[in-house]
Amino acid sequence: MTTSVDSERTVTVTVNGVLREATVPVRRVLSDLLREDLRLTGTHVGCAHGVCGSCTVLVDGVPVRSCLVLAVQVDGAEVTTVEGLAREDDRGGQVLHPVQEAFRECHALQCGFCTPGFLVTIAAGLEARDATAEITEEEVDELVGGNLCRCTGYANIKKAVRHAAATMRDDAR
């Protein structure tokens, strides 16, 4: 049996902690599901062929290029986008993720278009490591090495990773 490109499926996915449902053509990619159907436009598409990393989101905690994943593939999964990095405090205010704070503090962004991809990738990487250990330069390079930025020259992005890791280490101690 063949499936026509315009046949539709209903996708149920938890995005930033909220259960969402959308009926989409089977060929729709995840970045479009997020941006168009769920109106979460913080995820940006820079190349649409999986190289630049701007569109990176977390699927079940793992960074993926949302331009290369079909929406139907995330049925039942948990997706985290840049909009879901900050958490709410007790009074309903917003507490930025240490990586978000670090990007602002270290001037790690200029135009901001690639920034969401860096933020979610770095956040996932820092959360997966032992926060009490001092971050190494190899770890920093690894966390920033897969995404393109045309504005910053990366120096301040690397600085932000070190800054965020230091914050998370202080918090963990």
Next chain:
Amino acid sequence: MTTKLFGEPVRRREDARLITGKGRYLDDLGAGALAAAFVRSPHAHARVTDVDVEAALDVEGLVAIYTYEDLTGPMAEPMPVLIPHPQLHAPRTGYALANGVVHHVGEPVVMVVATDRYVAEDAADRIAVSYEELPVVVGVDAAREARATVHDDVPDNVAARHHQETGDVEPALAAAPHTLSFTQYIERSACMPLEGKGVHARWDADDGSLRVHSSTQASTSVRAAIAAKLELSLDRVEVIAPDVGGGFGVKIVHPWPEELLVPMAAIRLGREVKWAEDRREHFISSAHERQQRQEITVGFDDDGRITALDVHVWHDNGAYTPYGIIVPIITATQLVGPYAIPVYRVVVESVYTNTVIVTPYRGAGRPQGCYAMERTMDRIADALGLDRAEVRRRNLITPDQFPYDHRLTFQDGRPVIYDSGDYPGLLDKLVALVGWDEAGALRADAQARGKLLGIGMALYVEGTGPGPYEGGHVQVLGSGKVLVSTGLTSQGQGHETVFAQIVASELGVPIDDVEVHTGDTRRFGYAVGTFASRAAVMSGNAVALAARGVREKALRIAADVLEADPADLEIDEGQVQVKGTPGASIPLRTVAVLSNPLRYAFDQAAQQATQFVTHDDSKPPVAPGDAPGLEHRDYYSPIRSTFASGAHAAVVEIDPRTWEIDVVRYAVVHDCGNVVNPMIVEGQVQGGVAQGVGGALYERMAYDGDGQLQNASFMDFLMPYASEVPDIAIDHQETPSPLNPLGIKGAGEAGVIPGTAAIASAIEDAVGRRITSMPISPTELYDLMRDETAERTAGSQQVPLQTGVPA
């Protein structure tokens, strides 16, 4: 004073929204808008013989298809030549949709509008365009030979012959103790912002008005172009640049075909229409820059001082010349850099090729000029056996020579007169910062590890902040909020922060009270655009002047209330107060309320300004020549550009087994006059250097002989990742500009300018072979090393060369 913010590394106000996903980029707008997609030419040069849309018509969701036949009035005419010049003798521009002949791959032929982009592309795929292929011209050398022509009526492929000279170069060369002649090449790269172009248009049929968002660097001029092309009155069109995901020059070109076609479709369909460029479209239908062939003859004395310089450049301008000859002019005039050149002649022949148009990319002709001049310095040093830094030093313009008149005409039509600078100071700092004099030890260390090490440097002067003008408007609201607007656009530089710093400092208010808007014609209709490192210089000074106007008015009103002399008042933290008299003060927000005499008290604060509360009945509520409101609009229009400067040095290590080139040290000394925000300036420098390294070692547009771009993706066009960008050491020098009130010079483009020249110099130093074409890849370096006929530098004997890879 607590509100002094000028010169401080204030954290950016833009960031709060951009790090939380709340930025508003073009493609984030217009939910539910119809989507446009384009059928583009697959041929570099061809005649369109037929467009068959039949098969597309039954695609469900198709709304409209437009070809050239559907264009009427000015839309059916060629696109504008934006910057005419007398020496641009054969300007050619394309059409919004191809009219008969296409001149490069990617040229738009058909526009499809449908319910979403997927459907629009489905329909576009089904449209069959027939072509009769024509001979193709690729590269400057093929253009020069002119065996084929790009435009039928331009038989030599030459669009412009730009010529400037400061004296009689031939006798000066004949009299020179030494001369050198050589030819070198530099290849194409491109801006490649992570966000491509994009346009969204909404037509209000009831109001007869059009609102366009465009990812542009020039919203006011896009507005004027749309009004002209679509035959609308200017007041019926508004153009807004939302958050823009990088520009670097490509978005200064306008109107792009899509900037006209999307609004046209929105009007005709009465629906919102949007187009967001995809990456392949950006590669093949936006703009590139940099390809030149440079023929250089230099005369110099025994000390290495240049006596005459004769440069002939062949510049590839692509298929059309919408942006005139700005890039050739900048190459021609900025080539001389920080040096005193007694006699200089330059000819730039700008030639057509069947490739994407060439328009400014960050640096805009300066990297090529710097490459020409700095490689000349290296040649002189090599010929005389002198240190490369010393040869440069001997040719530098000295601090006592300012203002220094090069007797050339710049891109703004005004003289190239350097306003201020300290070039020997830059060179001294660079030599210290990079460890120029310790290169021998580095080389020995590298050799011990089996590597070849080289060091190179390059200096530049950058004309920044060209006119004609920019404007600023500052308004204090009754709430105390200070609204600032300027028409010039932002692409991530941090203008909201920098302009807020300037206004907060000038006005004496907390920066948090200041809100800055850029690039929105609804707020400010007069502007030129963001290019040529001009935003801080032009709009920075304009908003400063506007803030000074507001301050003067505030002091005048407050002086009445406080019964004081305005000269005795100051504004600090948003309070107008009598200097040295605590308590004698009035909030600026109250002054704003009082500045607007009222009949109606629409809120509590407004009561203070109503007619039975204010009592002076001896004069009209609004004095002749005055105006209600605490606001001021002002413009900054410079007599000419201000000239920033800098010096870069690179240390490269080369592995003689793989010929991999690794930049192991990179040093920058930078002078942009007074610095508004050092954090932002350093960010600009770092980003520029990364692009410079990319342009020197990785990025090139690989066209084949048929005019097909072989690497039109991020997989194949190698932009630097973090792993390719070296650590950068930065030192500053501040030589204020005497030309503008704030003493500032531009900083946006500087970082990229000397990269190619400095890295070429370092590679040449490492391998002892003349580097005459940039960028250079490991493969090309390997081929060069195997080439017995490759020219060796005089210093090459000192470099033990071995290639670990058998020939």
